[in-house]
Amino acid sequence: xxxxxxxxxxxxxxxxxxxxxxxxxxxxxxxxxxxxxxxxxxxxxxxxxxxxxxxxxxxxxxxxxxxxxxxxxxxxxxxxxxxxxxxxxxxxxxxxxxxxxxxxxxxxxxxxxxxxxxxxxxxxxxxxxxxxxxxxxxxxxxxxxxxxxxxxxxxxxxxxxxxxxxxxxxxxxxxxxxxxxxxxxxxxxxxxxxxxxxxxxxxxxxxxxxxxxxxxxxxxxxxxxxxxxxxxxxxxxxxxxxxxxxxxxxxxxxxxxxxxxxxx
Amino acid sequence: xxxxxxxxxxxxxxxxxxxxxxxxxxxxxxxxxxxxxxxxxxxxxxxxxxx
Amino acid sequence: xxxxxxxxxxxxxxxxxxxxxxxxxxxxxxxxxxxxxxxxxxxxxxxxxxxxxxxxxxxxxxxxxxxxxxxxxxxxxxxxxxxxxxxxxxxxxxxxxxxxxxxxxxxxxxxxxxxxxxxxxxxxxxxxxxxxxxxxxxxxxxxxxxxxxxxxxxxxxxxxxxxxxxxxxxxxxxxxxxxxxxxxxxxxxxxxxxxxxxxxxxxxxxxxxxxxxxxxxxxxxxxxxxxxxxxxxxxxxxxxxxxxx
Numbered sequence: 001x002x003x004x005x006x007x008x009x010x011x012x013x014x015x016x017x018x019x020x021x022x023x024x025x026x027x028x029x030x031x032x033x034x035x036x037x038x039x040x041x042x043x044x045x046x047x048x049x050x051x052x053x054x055x056x057x058x059x060x061x062x063x064x065x066x067x068x069x070x071x072x073x074x075x076x077x078x079x080x081x082x083x084x085x086x087x088x089x090x091x092x093x094x095x096x097x098x099x100x101x102x103x104x105x106x107x108x109x110x111x112x113x114x115x116x117x118x119x120x121x122x123x124x125x126x127x128x129x130x131x132x133x134x135x136x137x138x139x140x141x142x143x144x145x146x147x148x149x150x151x152x153x154x155x156x157x158x159x160x161x162x163x164x165x166x167x168x169x170x171x172x173x174x175x176x177x178x179x180x181x182x183x184x185x186x187x188x189x190x191x192x193x194x195x196x197x198x199x200x201x202x203x204x205x206x207x208x209x210x211x212x213x214x215x216x217x218x219x220x221x222x223x224x225x226x227x228x229x230x231x232x233x234x235x236x237x238x239x240x241x242x243x244x245x246x247x248x249x250x251x252x253x254x255x256x257x258x259x260x261x262x263x264x
Numbered sequence: 265x266x267x268x269x270x271x272x273x274x275x276x277x278x279x280x281x282x283x284x285x286x287x288x289x290x291x292x293x294x295x296x297x298x299x300x301x302x303x304x305x306x307x308x309x310x311x312x313x314x315x
Numbered sequence: 316x317x318x319x320x321x322x323x324x325x326x327x328x329x330x331x332x333x334x335x336x337x338x339x340x341x342x343x344x345x346x347x348x349x350x351x352x353x354x355x356x357x358x359x360x361x362x363x364x365x366x367x368x369x370x371x372x373x374x375x376x377x378x379x380x381x382x383x384x385x386x387x388x389x390x391x392x393x394x395x396x397x398x399x400x401x402x403x404x405x406x407x408x409x410x411x412x413x414x415x416x417x418x419x420x421x422x423x424x425x426x427x428x429x430x431x432x433x434x435x436x437x438x439x440x441x442x443x444x445x446x447x448x449x450x451x452x453x454x455x456x457x458x459x460x461x462x463x464x465x466x467x468x469x470x471x472x473x474x475x476x477x478x479x480x481x482x483x484x485x486x487x488x489x490x491x492x493x494x495x496x497x498x499x500x501x502x503x504x505x506x507x508x509x510x511x512x513x514x515x516x517x518x519x520x521x522x523x524x525x526x527x528x529x530x531x532x533x534x535x536x537x538x539x540x541x542x543x544x545x546x547x548x549x550x551x552x553x554x555x556x557x558x559x560x
Contacts, residue, residue, distance in 0.1 A: 058271075069267040073274045080278070119285040126281075127274040134267045154507040161503060165494050174557045175490050179504065182486055182550055186508050193511035200518055236286055243293045250300055256307075259300045 026105050028245050029254040035238040042235035049228035057221030064218075070134040071218070077127040079226040080120045081145065083233060084152055087117035091159070092184030095177035105241075107173035108248070110180065111163055112240035116233055118156040124149050144198035148191050155183040169248060342427045343435050350439035364405040365447050371397045372455050383460045390459035391469065391520035392513075397455070398448050398473060399480065399509055405444040406484040406505075407498045409436060410555065414492050420559060429552035437485045437548065445477035465523035468533070472516040475536040482547035483508050489554025512539065 024030045057075035064071035091113050098106035128146050129139050140146070159176050166172035214222070249255045354361060375393050376386060413419040413436075422432045452473050456466050487504040491497030519532035 070270055072271050076274055076278045116285060119281050123278045123281050126277045130270045130274040130277070134265050134270050151507045151510055154503065158500075158504045158507065161500055162490060165491075165496070165500055171557060171560055174560075175554070178550070178554055178557060179490055183507065186511070189511045190507065193514045197514040197518070232282065232286075236289075239286075240289045243289050243296065246293070246300065247296050250296070250303065255300060256304050259297060260304065262297075 026103060028105070028249055028252075029258070031105060032242050032245055032254075032258065035242055039235050039238050042231050042238070046228050046231035046235060049224055049231060053221050053224035053228055056224065057218075061217045061221055062215075067135050070131055073127050073131040074218070075221050075225050077124055077131055078222060079229045080124040080127060081149060082226055083229045084117055084121040084124055084149065086230075087113050087120065087233065088152065088155070088180075088184065088187065091117065091180045095180040095184075099174060099177045099181070104170070104173075107170065107177065108241050108244045109237065110177060111173055112237050112244060113233075114156055114160050114163070114176075114180075115240070116236050118153060118160065120229070121149055121153045121156060125153065142198070144195040147198070148194045151190055151194065152187070155187070159183070339427070339431060343431055346422075346432060346435040347439055350436055351442065354439065354443045361443060361447075364401045364444050365451065367404060368397050368401045368448060368451060368455070371400060372458055375459070386460040387462060387524075390456065390461040391465070391517045391524075393459055394452065394455050394461070394469065395472075395476075395513055395517050395520075398477060399506070399513065401448060402444065402477065402480045402484060403502050403505060405440070406481070406488050407501060409440050409481075409485055409488045410492050411488075414558075419555065423556075423559065429555060430548045433485060433489070433551040433555065434548040437481050437551070440485070441478050441481040445481055448477055449473045461520075462524045465520050468523035468529055469520050471533060472519050472536060475533070475540050476512050476516045479512055479536070479539050479543050480509065482543040482551075483512075485551040486547055486554055489551045489558060491558075492555070493558040512536075515539070 025034070053075065058072055061072070063069045091110050094106045094110035094113070097103060098110055125146065128149065132141050132146075133139050159180050162179050163172045163176040166175055246255055246258075372393065375389070379385060379389070410419060413422070423429055449470060452470050453466060455461075456463070456469060461469060484501075484505050487501050487508075488497075490504065491501050494500060515532050515535050519529045519536070522529040522532065
């Protein structure tokens with residue numbers, strides 16, 4: 001009797017807290033509850049940062065010496081491109097964890113990330129195209145970044161398409177995870193081969209952002225928008241994950257309790 | 265060339281895509297909530313009929 | 316059951332190989348032999364990818380105009396794109412008939428590693444669908460007015476590249492095999508993965524026709540072949556396991 005009490009008191013409280021937190025996240029009702037409280041804060045931070053970033057980028061920051069006003073598209077295009085790649089990287093990590101440890105929560109988070117990543121990729125492509133018209137004279141240019149983004153969009157659409165094509169949800173998630181992993185392994189190869197292809201065929205590679213370092217007055221709005229985009233991802237991801245959970249656990253008790261509480 | 269329309273167009277595309285991406289799941293959520301409520305009602309009817 | 320009996324039965328049962336020590340080589344070659352025999356049974360079907368390739372290549376001069384200089388400039392890309400398309404079309408048959416009649420599940424149950432089974436089928440697929448592309452390439456080169464001094468490099472890129480296409484494609488096939496419209500989704504899945512191969516192979520051929528050094532590109536293709544030969548069968552086996560579950 002005494003030994004049990006002494007072993008319990010030997011556990012360090014801090015380590016216990018983190019492990020318990022991660023365990024709790026794997027439990028659907030706890031995750032649903034916790035994320036529901038977090039989401040409004042994420043949206044609020046996103047809104048605040050976006051307003052601040054747009055104010056700095058569209059009003060305060062100067063026009064570019066070479067490109068003129070069109071450089072302001074950079075504050076949208078570059079964060080979107082960064083997000084499109086970061087989300088795919090996160091999807092790959094989540095896929096690995098989901099496949100190896102068979103954690104359903106990871107599968108749900110991974111699949112919820114895919115449409116958000118695709119959205120950012122589309123924004124990067126569209127804004128890049130609109131940036132190219134006043135800068136280079138054409139709406140589409142097969143430069144290294146835009147071409148890489150296009151291939152990345154196809155990778156996203158493939159993962160989403162494969163997931164939608166399979167009926168059984170966990171089988172669909174596992175197939176999509178494997179595809180995302182295979183895509184992630186290929187992604188650096190694709191990225192470098194496209195970069196190389198671009199230098200092979202065009203001589204000097206022209207980059208929209210230019211090789212020179214960025215002025216601080218332009219760097220600040222860029223970084224603020226980049227952080228804002230991450231908060232958008234967080235808020236949207238949790239929203240989508242909660243809805244997927246409701247859908248998958250429709251017949252379970254905790255879902256019915258949640259809906260009953262919400263309608264009362 | 266006036267750059268302004270391109271800048272506005274780019275940010276408009278960004279806004280539309282992000283709005284759609286943010287709102288689409290909420291539409292789905294309403295459908296699911298409706299289905300769950302229907303399930304709860306069916307359950308209660310069954311329970312009452314057995315009681 | 317012996318291999319011959321299983322082939323008479325349409326390949327629906329096991330090929331008579333029991334799992335055991337030292338039998339992995341035997342299993343591999345038995346399966347390879349079985350797949351090749353099955354493919355040669357329907358010899359006319361072997362010609363479909365070949366005919367498709369010839370038709371697609373012919374469409375380019377018809378659509379772009381017969382100017383020899385123009386054709387020569389686009390020849391490496393066109394030939395390689397046609398090879399990509401022909402491979403994707405023939406890939407669907409890689410696992411499908413075995414999946415549909417249950418033979419694939421028998422293979423999984425036989426106790427032999429699924430990786431080995433996948434590799435044997437991929438090799439069979441390349442011999443039946445990829446090798447003809449390599450052998451046909453001189454004809455395609457003449458049609459597209461490819462400069463003859465780059466023909467050798469073209470053949471080498473196809474010989475190195477088409478196995479990579481089969482290997483990487485098999486992963487996509489494994490993932491889509493249980494779907495009804497799997498073939499259409501398959502192209503979307505594998506084309507992004509094919510992009511590096513296309514870029515490097517065509518770069519090699521274009522460098523050769525410009526008289527520039529091309530061995531670095533061929534080296535990359537060799538590296539790609541070795542990497543996919545070692546990694547792709549595992550991924551394809553994992554994909555098949557998910558599809559069969």
